[in-house]
Amino acid sequence: MTSPSDRHQELEQKERILREKEVELRLRELEQQISPNDVNFHKTVKHQPEQKPWMKKVIVGAKLFGLGIAALVAVRIASVLAGLIMIAALGWVTYQLFFASRKK
Numbered sequence: 001m002t003s004p005s006d007r008h009q010e011l012e013q014k015e016r017i018l019r020e021k022e023v024e025l026r027l028r029e030l031e032q033q034i035s036p037n038d039v040n041f042h043k044t045v046k047h048q049p050e051q052k053p054w055m056k057k058v059i060v061g062a063k064l065f066g067l068g069i070a071a072l073v074a075v076r077i078a079s080v081l082a083g084l085i086m087i088a089a090l091g092w093v094t095y096q097l098f099f100a101s102r103k104k
Helices: 004-033 053-099
Strands: none
Touching: none
16 A cells, blocks of 8 residues: 555656656757847947048058058268268279388
8 A cells, every 4th residue: 555655755756747848849949949040140340440531541540650650760861971981982092092002
């Protein structure tokens, strides 16, 4: 014979199994409602900082201006160095021609 506590435990176990089946059934229903065609996909876009169109032109212009100034400075320095080298070469040649002792 089954005692009342055994009967109670058996009923609780059956209720638990029934609840689990109901949850599984509800999950299946939800999965069927959600189909891959219903999912909305949003195309992502890389965030671009807000810049006014003229601001880009100003930045490019400033870079070009800086590059021009750097080129002018480099040319001036090169011309000064070239002048110094030419003067030194002329001085050395003059020294060799006129002031160096000629020994045979």
